[in-house]
Amino acid sequence: MLCREVKRVAYFFLDGTLDAKRKRDFNKHLKLCSDCETRTAIHRRIRLFVQKRLARLVAPTRLKQRLTRSLRAFAD
Ligand SMILES: [Zn+2]
Numbered sequence: 001m002l003c004r005e006v007k008r009v010a011y012f013f014l015d016g017t018l019d020a021k022r023k024r025d026f027n028k029h030l031k032l033c034s035d036c037e038t039r040t041a042i043h044r045r046i047r048l049f050v051q052k053r054l055a056r057l058v059a060p061t062r063l064k065q066r067l068t069r070s071l072r073a074f075a076d
Contacts, residue, residue, distance in 0.1 A: 001025040006036045013040070014047055 001022070006029050012018045013026050030037040059067075 001029045003029075003033060003036055006030075010040055010043055011020070014044055035071070 006026060009018055009022060009026065013023065019028060030040060
């Protein structure tokens with residue numbers, strides 16, 4: 001796998017949706033290429049940070065009710 005391909009599929013790799021062969025190729029490339037290894041590690045950290053932040057966000061009840069009403073009105 002080339003750096004270009006690693007950049008293209010990094011999102012799927014981190015998301016766990018890459019097929020087994022590509023996942024192996026991806027990991028093999030990271031062991032040989034420090035640039036891609038570093039970039040992927042940064043992306044992984046950003047993803048974890050965002051996931052933790054989003055997990056704590058809860059929409060207020062009034063906002064949920066307003067959104068539900070708007071969506072129903074839009075659907076009608
Ligand atoms: Zn690379």
